[in-house]
Every structure is written in C-alpha cells, then in structure tokens.
Amino acid sequence: MTxxxxxxxxxxxxxxxxxxxxxxxxxxxxxxxxxxxxEHGTFETVLWRSKTPMxxxxxxxxxxxxKNPITEVEKGCPFDCGLCSAHRxxxxxxxxEVTSRCNLNCRFCFADALDAKSSDPTLEQxxxxxxxxxKVSGKCNIQLSGGEPTVRDDLVKIVRIGVSLGFPFxxxxxxxxxxxxxxxxxxxxxxxxxxxxxxQFDGIDDAIYEKLRGRALFDVKAQAIExxxxxxxxxxxxxxxxxxINVESIGDIIRFGIxxxxxxxxxxxxxxxxxxxxxxxxKDSERITLPEVMECICEQTHHMVKMQSxxxxxxxxxxxxxxxxxxxxxxxxxxxTKRSCCSSGSEKAEEGANKAKxxxxxxxxxxxxxxxxxxxxxxxxxxxxxxxxxxxxxxxFQDAWNVNLERIRxxxxxxxxxxGKLIPFCMYxxxxxxxxxxxxxxKRA
Amino acid sequence: MExxxxxxxxxxCDKCQKALVSQKVKVRYLEGNFxxxxxxxxxxxxxxxxxxxxxxxxxxxEKSLEDK
Numbered sequence: 001m002t003x004x005x006x007x008x009x010x011x012x013x014x015x016x017x018x019x020x021x022x023x024x025x026x027x028x029x030x031x032x033x034x035x036x037x038x039e040h041g042t043f044e045t046v047l048w049r050s051k052t053p054m055x056x057x058x059x060x061x062x063x064x065x066x067k068n069p070i071t072e073v074e075k076g077c078p079f080d081c082g083l084c085s086a087h088r089x090x091x092x093x094x095x096x097e098v099t100s101r102c103n104l105n106c107r108f109c110f111a112d113a114l115d116a117k118s119s120d121p122t123l124e125q126x127x128x129x130x131x132x133x134x135k136v137s138g139k140c141n142i143q144l145s146g147g148e149p150t151v152r153d154d155l156v157k158i159v160r161i162g163v164s165l166g167f168p169f170x171x172x173x174x175x176x177x178x179x180x181x182x183x184x185x186x187x188x189x190x191x192x193x194x195x196x197x198x199x200q201f202d203g204i205d206d207a208i209y210e211k212l213r214g215r216a217l218f219d220v221k222a223q224a225i226e227x228x229x230x231x232x233x234x235x236x237x238x239x240x241x242x243x244x245i246n247v248e249s250i251g252d253i254i255r256f257g258i259x260x261x262x263x264x265x266x267x268x269x270x271x272x273x274x275x276x277x278x279x280x281x282x283k284d285s286e287r288i289t290l291p292e293v294m295e296c297i298c299e300q301t302h303h304m305v306k307m308q309s310x311x312x313x314x315x316x317x318x319x320x321x322x323x324x325x326x327x328x329x330x331x332x333x334x335x336x337t338k339r340s341c342c343s344s345g346s347e348k349a350e351e352g353a354n355k356a357k358x359x360x361x362x363x364x365x366x367x368x369x370x371x372x373x374x375x376x377x378x379x380x381x382x383x384x385x386x387x388x389x390x391x392x393x394x395x396x397f398q399d400a401w402n403v404n405l406e407r408i409r410x411x412x413x414x415x416x417x418x419x420g421k422l423i424p425f426c427m428y429x430x431x432x433x434x435x436x437x438x439x440x441x442x443k444r445a
Numbered sequence: 446m447e448x449x450x451x452x453x454x455x456x457x458c459d460k461c462q463k464a465l466v467s468q469k470v471k472v473r474y475l476e477g478n479f480x481x482x483x484x485x486x487x488x489x490x491x492x493x494x495x496x497x498x499x500x501x502x503x504x505x506x507e508k509s510l511e512d513k
Contacts, residue, residue, distance in 0.1 A: 314513050325512060327477055336475045337512045356513040377481035378502035385477070385509045 013037035014400035050291030091137035092412035132420030150178035163193035169361035176224035251300025266391030277435035309335035314352030317410035323393035458486035
C-alpha cells in the first residue's frame, strides 16, 4: 500500500500505550490515521469523512504558555501531564469527579462508574481540588462530573464551595434522573449558585435510551428540563452519537431543544469513542466523525442550519470540535457566526481560551426573563439575544485508536485529580484494550 | 473625550443644518436585525450615535453576540 503522508503526529499503541509515530493521510475524501507498534502491529483508524477535506478545517494557533505548571517535562508527552510546562493551552473548563457511583449502567461511559466499593471524596478533598484549580488555572469554568454527581446528597455543598472561591460558572454533568424526580434538589442547586446542567440526552425516543442506557429515560429527562426551567438553570442537551442507534435522531434532538428554549441553551454532540475493556478494535463503521455530524445537522434540519455557519474552535485544537451560534426567529435558527474564507493566519490560543470561557459562561447559563415593557430599546435587544440564543456544537473525544498528541497538547478541558493535578480530558480517560489507563488509576491509588 | 448629550439643546446635522429627531432605526449586526430609537437627521437620514451609547449598550449587544 502506498501512503500519501499528509500530516505527521504522534499517537499511542492501543495495546501497550507506548508512544508511536503516526501519520494522517487522505484516501479519497476521507482522512485516516496510520501507526505501527514494533510489538503489536499496524493500526488504521478513520478520522474524518466529509465533502470538506480535513486540511481546510484546520485553524492554526499561537500556543499559550502555562504560567504555573505543576509537572516538569521528564518522560515527554503524554507521560508528564499535570499540567506540564510543554502544554499549549490554558484551562477553559476544569472537571471535578465528585463520585464514581452511578444510578445507570450505560454501554458507553468514560467515567468508569459502578465502582461501588470506592468512597466519595470528602468535601475537604474537593475544596483542595477547587483551590488547586484556582492556583493553576484561575477562575475557569467548572464541571462537576462523575459517576453521576447527583447521587450525592451534598452536591449543593460542593457547588457552594466553588461559588465561595469565586468560580463564575459551575455546571453539573448528569443523566437527569434525580433532577427529574426531586424538584427540591434542583431548587437547592440553583440557590447554591449552579449555572447550568450538561444533560445526557441521546434522543426523543425511548428505544434509543433502552439500547444505550439500559432503560426508558425520555420522560424523566423532560421533567428534569421542566424543573430546571422552574428554577432558572440553563440546560445543554448532550447526545452521544452512535452509528446505527441515534445518528438519524440528530434533527429531532435539535428541534426538541429549540422547543425548550430559553431553558435549553443548545445541543452539544459527542460522537462515540471507545474506552474500557473491549474484545476487538472498533471498526470504522462504528464511528461517526465530526464533519459527518455537521452534515447530519444540515440534512436533518432540512438545511435550516448551513455548513458555513459552523466553525472550528478558537480554544482547543481545530480537530477536537465545531460550533455554531444562532438566534431563534419564529422557530428557525439564524446564524450569528460565519466561517471566514480568508482567515488571517495564526490566532492566539490564550485569546481563544478567554473567549471560549466567556462564551460558555454566558450562553450555557439560564438568562432571566424580564418583562419587555419595562425595557429600553437596547435592553429589549439584549433580552431578545439572551432568550433566543442557541448553540450547536460537537466535540470528538479521542480514544487509544485515534489519539493525536498534538490535540492533547492543545487541550483546554482538564480533569482535576486527588493530588491536585490537571490532566487533559482525553488523556485522563484513554484506556488500552484491556481497560488499563495512564492516569486514572492514580486516582484510586 | 467624553461626549454628553445636552437634552435642552437639540443636536443639529452639520451638513443639512436641521435639528435631529428621535426615530426608530433599523440596526443590523451579523445576521441579526433590530429596531431602536436613535437621533436622526430628517433630511439626509444620518444617524447620531453618542460615545456613551457606542461604548455602553451597543458594545454590550456586540459582546452578547460574540463568538468563541
């Protein structure tokens, strides 16, 4: 086979997790990653399938420098995460895992839940993690994650710790079960200062939940959104997109989201990635790439959403995500972002991180509705923008097969560890085929 | 320099020498269309935006539509 090397990068062996040279090359309209481990052989994985070539999407950035790195560069990327001084992007969102318990048993989960034996971190431990984040990354956005964070009765106290330390935007990543069943819990979270819910939401059809999550969940999720509406918490719908399960539901999810504004602030798609112990490597047919998600959005909204309205990120690596911002006018999405055809070259990563932080804090929070007649013309506009803004975005998490260390170095979503380190999200979650991870076990040590 | 609108003296259009009048004006930013009341010359339709407004509410609107 002749390879037409397009871009050189580094990756990992999915068996031994050793660092490997890797190439991203085009074959027809698609882009693949090729890598070889001297011990475990050759690995090929699809990265990009689209009418738009991958290289036209890439946006270059001038790297940021971590001011207070926690770890030194010793073994080389990705074995020094902490963040180390070679990391190229600031923290936009820091994740804190507040429990590893869960009330579901999902087919696809990076969070390694159901570890019922482990005990939850104490409030003192979590305060230490918040303070560590503050030292390294300042007042970034916070996502409380798990496991399922809402299995903790004291989640309200955890939110209060974050608020008291001055973090401006705190979000809970949840399946929504407790929020749908326990309105008093939602009210208490709002009173504690919670801004937003990252709601796992795979479709509007219970057959999807039965396949992916093991039980029907649509009604309880709809109730969770209703409870968030009552108490003024913004909701972002987060579908995991899995081939042959819910790819055809992308349009329905967007329409449902629009019908639930201004409580629902947008939809954030996550193409499935493969973690944990699996018997054989995932096939390319079991993956959906970012541009395919974008193309599905356009087709399934009957081109109400256009390809040109979705852009690569200014914060993380261009291959990690897309986003489009819209205003809802008479039930239809009107774009307020446009992809420029004449990019002015390199942008500053630090500026991208600041903008992304501000955008998420503003657009994923609930905007309080004000009675129109009391407002000046300009305030009416501000009110209309706040109530009608809607975002569509997607982020492709990396697994051991498609991991690209350039993307890891540009990562802005960092998981806080019990030692107070910050690990790039995908590096924290990546496992080899046996479920062994590079960073996660330090948590259990 | 800070510009303050003196409400007792009407603003004049320098070109037309007409007093500005307060009227609904269509404003377009990115793909959004908005209608606001602004001071406008009744002859040449030139709109006056004070520094306070430009650096206040208009900047706020721009920022609220800002991208990542």
